[in-house]
Amino acid sequence: MPPLPCAELHLHIEGTLEPELIFALADRNGIRLPYADAADLAARYAFTDLQSFLDLYYANMDVLRTEADFTDMTRAYLRRAATAGVRHAEIMLDPQAHLARGVALETCVDGVAAALATSEADHGISSSLIAAFLRDRPATEALGVLQDLIAMQAPIVGIGLDSAEVGYPPSLFAEVYDVARAAGLKCIAHAGEEGPPGYVWEALDVLRVDRLDHGIRCLEDDALVERLVADGVPLTVCPLSNVRLRAVPSIGDHPLPAMLARGLNVSVNSDDPAYFGGYVDDNLAALVGAFDLSIDDQALLAANSVRSAFLDGNRRAVLLAEVEAWRVAGHSQRAV
Numbered sequence: 001m002p003p004l005p006c007a008e009l010h011l012h013i014e015g016t017l018e019p020e021l022i023f024a025l026a027d028r029n030g031i032r033l034p035y036a037d038a039a040d041l042a043a044r045y046a047f048t049d050l051q052s053f054l055d056l057y058y059a060n061m062d063v064l065r066t067e068a069d070f071t072d073m074t075r076a077y078l079r080r081a082a083t084a085g086v087r088h089a090e091i092m093l094d095p096q097a098h099l100a101r102g103v104a105l106e107t108c109v110d111g112v113a114a115a116l117a118t119s120e121a122d123h124g125i126s127s128s129l130i131a132a133f134l135r136d137r138p139a140t141e142a143l144g145v146l147q148d149l150i151a152m153q154a155p156i157v158g159i160g161l162d163s164a165e166v167g168y169p170p171s172l173f174a175e176v177y178d179v180a181r182a183a184g185l186k187c188i189a190h191a192g193e194e195g196p197p198g199y200v201w202e203a204l205d206v207l208r209v210d211r212l213d214h215g216i217r218c219l220e221d222d223a224l225v226e227r228l229v230a231d232g233v234p235l236t237v238c239p240l241s242n243v244r245l246r247a248v249p250s251i252g253d254h255p256l257p258a259m260l261a262r263g264l265n266v267s268v269n270s271d272d273p274a275y276f277g278g279y280v281d282d283n284l285a286a287l288v289g290a291f292d293l294s295i296d297d298q299a300l301l302a303a304n305s306v307r308s309a310f311l312d313g314n315r316r317a318v319l320l321a322e323v324e325a326w327r328v329a330g331h332s333q334r335a336v
C-alpha cells in the first residue's frame, strides 16, 4: 500500500533537526558542538519528561543562524514528509527561541517561509506557517512578538502555544489570543499534554482555540470530552512523542483508540520527529502495530487531519478524495 495521504498539523520545525543535520549546520557555521558525533548526540535522546527534551531541543537550535539554515531545515522535513504521505503541512516555528539567541525575526520567518513557498511544486505538499509562543516566557513578550509579526505581514495562518506546560496555564495568554483573533489569525494551543484537564478548559473558554495540540488528558474529565465532541474540536495527537516524553507508559497504553471510540476528532502527527523516533508514517505504523487499527480507522484519522486543517475548499476536497481512494484500495487489497 502507498502511504496514507494526510495533513500534518502538529509539527515543530525545530524538532525536525536530525543529528546529522545539526552537525552539518554546526560545521557550516563554525560552531563546536559538545558531542563527539551524530551518534553520540542521538544517544542522549532518552527523555524523562517534557522539560528534559526541551533542554536539548533549545540547545540544539544554536546551529540555526542564517536564513539558509532555516530554509534547509524546512526543506529536509518536507522531503521526508512527502515519503510519509503528508499532502498538507501546518508547521510551527518558535520565534522567541531564536530572538533570545540574537537571531532576527525576519531571518527565521523568511527562512522557513522560503521553503514553504515552493513546497507544493517541490514535494506536492501544500503548507502554511504557525508562530508558536513559549508559555514559560512572559505573555508581554509574546504580545510584542505577535505585534511585530503582524506589522511585518509575516506569512502566518495562526498562532500556537508551546514549551513547558505545567505552571503556565493558557489563561496567562488571553490578551495575545484576543489580538491574534482580531488580526484574523487562527488560534491553536498545546494543552493537556502534561497539564491537567483544567488547562484544556481554559484553552477552549479563555483562548477560544480553533484546534488543540495533544489534549490527551481530556479523557480524565467526562464533561470535557462531551464538550470537545459536541464542538468537534480537533485534537492533534502525537503518539511517539507521548511515549518518549513519558506522558504514557508505552504505545500499547496510548489513549488514541479510546479517543476515537469516544468520538473525538483526533489526527496523528509527529510533533518533533527527529527526537521522538519517527515521522507521521512511523507514528501511524506504531499505532497499527499496537492496536491493529482497521483500514477504516486509519482513513478516518487521515480524513480528520484534512478536515481539521486550515485549507481552502478545493484543496480539502482533493485531499479527502485521495484518502477515500486509499481506503477503497486498502479494502480491495485485503479482499484478494
Ligand SMILES: Nc1ncnc2[nH]cnc12
Pocket (backbone or CB within 6 Å): 012, 015, 050, 057, 162, 163, 164, 190, 193, 241, 271, 272
Ligand atoms: N511536545 C511539545 N510540547 C510542548 N512544547 C514543545 N515544543 C516542541 N515540542 C513540544
Ligand SMILES: [Zn+2]
Pocket (backbone or CB within 6 Å): 010, 011, 012, 162, 190, 213, 271
Ligand atoms: Zn508539540
